[in-house]
Amino acid sequence: MSVSFVPSAQELARFAPEMALALGATLVMLGEALWKSGSRSKLAALAFLTLLAAAALAVFAAGDPGPAFSNLLAVDGFSTFFRVLVCAAGMLVVLISTNYLRQEGHDSGEYYALILFSVAGQCLMAASNELIMLFIGLECSSIASYVLAGYLRDDKRNNEAALKYFLLGSFASAFFLYGVAWLWGASGTTNLSELRRLLLDPSSGVSVTVTAAAAALLLVGLAFKVSAAPFQMWAPDVYQGAPAPVAAFLSVGPKAAAFAMFLRILMTTFVPLRGRWEPVLWAVALATMVIGNFAALHQTNVKRLLAYSSIAHAGYILVALTAxxxxxxxxxxxxxxxxxxxxxxxxxxxxxxxxxxxKHVELMDLAGLSRRSPVMAAVLSIFLLSLTGVPLTAGFFGKFYIFKAALDADLVWLAVLGLLNSAVAAYYYLRIIVMMYMQEPSAGAGPLPAPGAGMRWALAASVAGTFVLGVAPSLVLDYATASAPLLR
Amino acid sequence: MDLVLFLSFAAIAVGCALNLVLQTHPISSALSLIGVMGSLAVLYLLLGGEFLAAVQLIVYAGAIMVLFVFVIMLLNAGGEKRPSKKVLRTAVALPLLFTLAGVVAYVLASQTPRTETVKFGAYAAGPQEVGRALFTAWLLPFEVTSILILIAILGAVVLARKEI
Structure with a gap:
């Protein structure tokens, strides 16, 4: 087989989003060095435009789907969906970060460069069809995330978060890599489609026992990255300690990409081992929901509460994976x-x-928010209602489709237990809303300053997204339904 | 001849590895680790893995060990303090250790078919083949790894710089 040394234009187009992101990150680093310190907002704008361009390139690349770079990448509807999703998450985080960084006196280009690099890694995780590529993408995303978690170096909480995240994260990556090595040892390939073919073919001589053991190692790595039980311990500490915009990023971008990886590995390769995966995933999904929701009940710190809630949401998504x-x-x-x-x-x-x-990240600081800033209280209520799963919001249809998929797959008990869990979750989400509207603000808490432009745009986009997905879910669901079978 | 070389370098590797654990000063441990790496490289060479041997020397004995020694010197790490000797603990641990080593050796010996010599040559793992694979089929991971290293450098700069 002769392989060309020079990639074709078609292959480069399929890899264009990642290239754009890496190029943009490098330009941001250059701009940081060359421009005067007063022009920091230009760097944020550059990062935002890069993410926009990457999303556009991902859509453009989807016009000509197919494999690239000797089957290492697979550009299909699935990868396009997640590429656009992580770019969108990156854009929202850039918007909410600008004011925060200025206020903390750490407004610098490196932050945006790290976000761009992390998103590049996540795009790669979404588009790879091969375990080594997946691992490299995962590491790009993770290493940038470790640094972002400790970005405000002088803050002790940041240091603690970054160190914990780094130590546990690299341990989990090592598990994943070890699983890849075992799979390679058992089958002689790391390509997911090729692995599927070997597993389906009884005459290939691939040992099912060794493959299952390797799959267990992969599961440890993946479960850590999506913060699923029993590997969820890091999430509350890291989200609480990291800067708030970074916590927003960590709870969405790397998690979405890790789920993309999880889905691709599971649906492409390990369907033949379905009987072995299902009980494990069943237990992991249930444990993740229960631990996340019940631990969130007692939290007094808002960031920590949202961290446990994001663990619970990972549990709901795992229900969908179990199907x-x-x-x-x-x-x-x-x-x-x-x-x-x-x-x-x-x-x-x-x-x-x-x-x-x-300074104000305790639940008590949200008391009486409706008097101090009515708009913010209303907006937060919308998001919390959506997280609860109230109709007309995106969260309702999200949960609806997940439990429907579970019922279709005869996972009746898991669906019932999941529904009970979302009832538990309603308690701590609604408690925040009650505090905002029914309680007096604490003494000395005056009206809040007007939010910056970036924050306003990010909130407007998030509210719009929450409502659009809640009223017209078919916009996204039809696309997802059409691209899910491509995983094979 | 192969057997003599194998046995002597295997013995050196094991001896250095033991020394690495037993030494109290980090620099002595680091130097023993170089001994382990070097003798492993010779073992690879004996098995026909020229490329692997060269990489072992360049990457591990060269780059990584230099990094270790730098870190040890920068942190100015002194000799470690020996914890007080627990006779009972040693008496329990040593037999367990030898049992474990014996079991592992037995399992390995019983599972592996008795071949004359293992040859890497069968997999065509010379520098030429590796280079060709790296720049054709595995071009993308090779290039993306450079982005990964760039991220690590950027991260180190962010975390270590005096002011941002």
Missing amino acids: MSDTGAAAAMFYLAAYTFMNIGAFAVVTYVAGRGE
Whole structure:
């Protein structure tokens, strides 16, 4: 087989979003060095435009789907969906970060460069069809995330978050890599489609036991990255310690990309091992929902509460994965899109209320928010209602499709337990709304300053996204349903 | 001849590895680690993996060990303090250790078919083949790894710079 040394234009077009992001990140770094310190907002604008361009290139590349770079990448509807999703998450985070960084006195280009690099890694995770490529994408995304978690170096909470995230994260990556090595040892290939072919072919001589053991190692790595139980311990500490906009980013971007990876590995390769995966995923999904929701009940710190809530949401998405069907994959994709808007929105309001030095991140600080800033209280209520799963919001249809997929796959008990869990979740979400509207503001808490332009745009976009997905879910769901079968 | 070389370098590797754990000063441990890496490279060479041997020397004995030594010197790490000797703990741990090593050796010996010598040559793993694969089929991971390294450098700069 002769392979050309020079990639064709077609292949480059299929890899264009990642190239644009890496180029944009490099330009931001150059701009940081060359421009005067007064022009920092230009760097944020450059980062935003790069993300926009990458999303556009991803859509453009979808016009000509197919494999690239000797089958290492697979550009299909699925990868396009997640590429656009992580770029959108990146854009929202850039918007809510500008004011925050200025207020903390750490407004610098490196932040935006790291966001861009992290998103590039996530795009790669979404588009790779091969385990080594997936691993490199995962590391690009993770290493940038570790640094972002500790971005305000002088803050002790940031240091703690970054160190914990780094140590546990690299441990999880090592598990994933070890699983890849085992799979390669068992089958001689790391390509997902090729692995599927070997597993389906009884005469290939691939040992099912070794493959299952390798799959277990992969599961440990993936479960850590999506913060699923019993590997969820890092999430509350990291989200609480990291800067609020970074916590918003971590709870959405890397998680969506890790789920993309999870879905692709599961649906492309391991369907032949379905009987072995299903009980494990069943237990992991249930444990993740229960731990996330019940731990969130007792939290007094808003960031920590949202961290536990994001663990619970990972549990709901795992229910969709357990179904291991096309409808399940489509439901997970829809849920991740809905979750992106509502969760970034909720974290954006928390960022805004937290104020300088993040002094106001306790639940008590939200008391009486409706008097101090009626708009913000209303906006946060919308996101919380959506996270609860109230009709007319994106969260409702997200949960609806997930539990429907679970019922279609005869996972009746998991669906019932999941529904009970969302009832538990309603308690702590609604408690925040009650505090905002029914309680008096604490003494000395005056009206809040007007939010910056970036924050306003990000909130407007998140509210719009939450409502559009809640009123017309078919816009996204039809696309997800059409692209889910492509995973094979 | 192969057997003599194998046995002597295997013995050096094991001896250095033991020394690495037993030494109290980090620099002595680091130097023993270089010994392990070097003798492993010779073992690879004996098995016909020329490329692997060269990479082992360049990457591990060269780059990574230099990094270790730099870190040790920068942190100015002194010799570690020995924890007080627990006779009972040693008496329990040593037999367990030898049992584990024995079991692993037995399982490996019983599972592996008795071939004369293992040759890497069968997999065509010379520098030429590796280079060709790296720049054709595996071009993309090779290039993306450079982005990964760039991210790591950027991260180090962000976390270590005096003011941002």
